[in-house]
Amino acid sequence: MSLIPDPASFRDPAGRIFTKDRRIFRLVSHQGARNYQIVRDTKFISKMAGLDKIIETLEANPSIIDDPSLNPHYVLEHPRLPFISYPYEWCFPMLKKAALLHLELQLQALDEKLMFSDASAYNIQFKGTRPIFIDSLSIQPYREGQVWEGHQQFCEQFLNPLLLRSLLGVTHNAWYRGNLEGIPSDELSKMLPWYKKFSRNLFLHVVLPSRLNNLAKNEKADSLSSMNHKLPKETLTKIFTQLSSWINGLKPRSSSNSTWGDYASIHCYESNEVTEKQKFVSNFIQKTKPETVWDLGCNTGEYSEVALKSGANYVIGFDYDQVALEKSFERAEKNSLNFLPLFFDGANPSPDQGWNCQERKSFLSRKNADAVLALAFEHHLAIGRNIPLDQLIDWLLNLAPCGVIEFIPKEDPNLKLMLRLREDIFDNYSEDSFRNILEKKCRIISSKTISKTKRVLYWFEKPTS
Amino acid sequence: MKHAFFFLIFFVLFVEPAYSYLDPGTGSMLAQLVMGGVAGVLVVFKLYWRKVKRFFFKTNPNPERDDHSQKDLPH
Numbered sequence: 001m002s003l004i005p006d007p008a009s010f011r012d013p014a015g016r017i018f019t020k021d022r023r024i025f026r027l028v029s030h031q032g033a034r035n036y037q038i039v040r041d042t043k044f045i046s047k048m049a050g051l052d053k054i055i056e057t058l059e060a061n062p063s064i065i066d067d068p069s070l071n072p073h074y075v076l077e078h079p080r081l082p083f084i085s086y087p088y089e090w091c092f093p094m095l096k097k098a099a100l101l102h103l104e105l106q107l108q109a110l111d112e113k114l115m116f117s118d119a120s121a122y123n124i125q126f127k128g129t130r131p132i133f134i135d136s137l138s139i140q141p142y143r144e145g146q147v148w149e150g151h152q153q154f155c156e157q158f159l160n161p162l163l164l165r166s167l168l169g170v171t172h173n174a175w176y177r178g179n180l181e182g183i184p185s186d187e188l189s190k191m192l193p194w195y196k197k198f199s200r201n202l203f204l205h206v207v208l209p210s211r212l213n214n215l216a217k218n219e220k221a222d223s224l225s226s227m228n229h230k231l232p233k234e235t236l237t238k239i240f241t242q243l244s245s246w247i248n249g250l251k252p253r254s255s256s257n258s259t260w261g262d263y264a265s266i267h268c269y270e271s272n273e274v275t276e277k278q279k280f281v282s283n284f285i286q287k288t289k290p291e292t293v294w295d296l297g298c299n300t301g302e303y304s305e306v307a308l309k310s311g312a313n314y315v316i317g318f319d320y321d322q323v324a325l326e327k328s329f330e331r332a333e334k335n336s337l338n339f340l341p342l343f344f345d346g347a348n349p350s351p352d353q354g355w356n357c358q359e360r361k362s363f364l365s366r367k368n369a370d371a372v373l374a375l376a377f378e379h380h381l382a383i384g385r386n387i388p389l390d391q392l393i394d395w396l397l398n399l400a401p402c403g404v405i406e407f408i409p410k411e412d413p414n415l416k417l418m419l420r421l422r423e424d425i426f427d428n429y430s431e432d433s434f435r436n437i438l439e440k441k442c443r444i445i446s447s448k449t450i451s452k453t454k455r456v457l458y459w460f461e462k463p464t465s
Numbered sequence: 466m467k468h469a470f471f472f473l474i475f476f477v478l479f480v481e482p483a484y485s486y487l488d489p490g491t492g493s494m495l496a497q498l499v500m501g502g503v504a505g506v507l508v509v510f511k512l513y514w515r516k517v518k519r520f521f522f523k524t525n526p527n528p529e530r531d532d533h534s535q536k537d538l539p540h
Contacts, residue, residue: 152493204500213492215512229508235501 003067007358008122015072015137018065025060026076028137033073038141042112045136053105054133055079055125076136082292082314082340083368086360087121087157088177089342089350091325092165092252094131095172098124099158101131103244106148110237115142119150121157121182122360128314128338129329145230148239155205156182159243162250163206164188167196169253171322173343180354186210201246252326276450277406278306280457281373284404285310288461290370294318294399296346297377301328304339307373316369318344346377347385364398372396372403376455378434379408383418383426390437397441402461407434412453431456 002020009017014032018025028036039045048054060077087095098121106116116138123135148154160183161172168191175183185206189197197207281303285293291313295304298317307315317339319325328341344350349363374396381387387395396405408415409431410424431454438444438458445459495512498505 147494147497149490149494151497152490155493204496208499209492209496211492212495212509212512215509215516216491216495229498229501229504231497231501235497239497239500 003065003070007356008354008360010355010359012117012135012137015076020064022080024078024080025064026057026078026137027065027070027072028074028076030071030073032137035140036074036137039114039136039139042114044109044112044114045139048105048108048133052127052130052132053101054136055081057136078134081125081127081132081134082338083126083316084361084366085126085340085342086177086350087161087182088173088180089344090126091322091329091341091343092162092171093326093329094126094129095121095158096162096247096250097129098126098131099154099162099247100244101133102154102158103240103247105133107237107240107244109139110142110233110240113142114139115146115148116140116150119154119157126340128336128340129333142233144233147231148236151205151239152185152209153182154243155185155209158182159205159247160185160188162247163202164191165252166250167192167253177350177353180360184210186213201242205243252322270452273451276448277375277457278303280448280450280459281306281375281404282310284402284459285312285371288371288402290400290402292316292369293371293373294369295373295375296344296396296399297375297380298328298341298373299324299376301331301337301339301341303373303375304328304341305331305335305337308337308339312371314338315340317341318346318349320345346381347387367399369400370402372400374403375406375457376408376414378405379412379415379418382429383415386425389428389434393434393437393441397460397462401464402445402459405438405458405460406450407431407456407458409454409456412451412455 003018003025004020006017006019009015012032013029014035015026015028018027045054045057049056055078058077060075062072062075065072065075087098090098101124102116102119102121109115117140118138120135120138123133123138124131125134126132161176164170164172164175164183172183189207189210192202192206197203285307289311290307293304293307293312293315295301295307295315295317298304298315298319299321301317304315304317315338317325317328319328319341320343322343325341325343328339331337332339332341344363350360352358352360352362352365354360378389378392378396381392382389393405396403410416410419410426410429435444435447435458438460442460442462445461447456447458449456495505495509498508
């Protein structure tokens with residue numbers, strides 16, 4: 001199989017990412033070779049890779065690149081990550097953890113006389129709950145007196161989205177997904193109440209830079225460059241340390257509008273019903289032995305954990321409730337689970353977007369599940385978003401070769417609640433029609449009614465064609 | 466330093482900027498110089514002072530500025 005250029009890797013002329021037979025290669029150009037050598041010789045990357053903070057980077061034999069037109073100076077190989085996610089899919093504690101890793105690496109790099117050329121949040125990925133930095137070529141030799149070129153990017157891609165939630169109680173995901181470059185400082189600044197702008201950190205990192213941008217644009221270019229003062233290294237260290245301690249103290253402003261954050265305590269199962277549901281899921285995982293499971297509507301991660309404990313290797317959870325996601329992440333951290341909970345709206349999942357509509361991949365383009373769980377999920381789309389049952393089932397079956405879907409009947413109190421204030425236009429929504437559609441499209445291995453309210457679990461398998 | 470910082474806050478919060486095309490990194494770099502100490506604060510003062518002078522004497526800040534001049538700003 002030939003080399004395939006990664007569509008997200010085009011900004012840095014020092015190197016590009018390619019994939020070949022599912023292996024990940026970074027081709028370092030002649031332009032980037034000198035910096036790479038200096039950075040490599042400091043052993044910073046290998047030291048951080050040992051701590052799982054920067055992705056492992058090995059020099060591969062250039063002969064593996066069979067395309068002479070590429071002519072790389074070095075060929076590096078990285079291990080493949082279980083899943084690529086984006087900051088607009090992360091919940092608050094994930095973005096915070098990624099921000100703190102970036103600052104920690106900046107500080108450590110500075111000790112080795114190195115500096116990051118940018119501060120893109122897309123250069124951090126998650127392995128379960130552990131953030132890991134993936135772009136080794138953006139680490140460069142530090143020049144005495146240089147300013148932090150990534151400061152604005154850091155603010156827009158890490159700090160401002162965190163402040164949006166922490167100070168204003170607004171979640172970052174939709175705005176970030178729309179803009180891709182994060183939350184601009186001048187726009188955040190306009191939303192802040194005037195008295196907050198006097199707080200030291202907010203003034204220095206958000207208000208001041210956006211005002212100075214406006215000030216500087218009226219100046220001649222040469223008058224600005226004549227002011228090109230050098231920044232002492234101690235100031236840089238101080239900036240990183242102060243930002244780090246500020247961000248460390250940020251907390252999501254409590255949102256009272258979480259629907260499912262308390263699900264574990266308010267759901268409508270009795271304790272023996274929970275056990276039945278857990279048993280069904282556990283049995284399904286043990287029999288089908290999936291490597292990767294997608295848990296749609298993962299809520300606080302209860303069944304993701306069941307899947308992992310029953311033998312699944314990695315679970316990616318999807319939910320649209322921020323508090324539930326935060327609890328999921330907390331559960332994953334506490335119990336050291338290989339579990340990645342991500343923000344997702346089933347009726348509007350992440351699209352292919354960015355440069356050439358290929359830079360950031362859609363939910364479906366990243367499909368890698370061996371099994372899917374959709375527990376207490378379908379009614380949110382079928383009733384909540386008017387998605388016809390046949391389309392919904394097609395969509396779910398397309399995600400993985402097998403899975404478990406829970407059907408919620410109209411008699412269920414949660415569904416009654418959803419229909420309380422609206423006309424019931426869903427004549428075809430019944431367990432019979434659900435089962436009929438499912439049977440036509442795949443094989444039902446087993447099904448079980450698991451609650452007094454007649455919720456039913458279906459274990460399906462798609463025919464192998 | 467404290468007084469200088471106070472005046473800077475005054476200028477930044479109350480001198481309204483004019484809107485046009487902006488170079489995205491300059492403000493961030495100037496802000497770092499301010500964090501670096503008095504020298505940085507003075508640089509920013511100088512910029513604000515020029516703005517005030519321009520207001521009173523109505524001088525053209527950038528006679529040869531055209532639509533492409535932002536390319537020349539430091540990155």
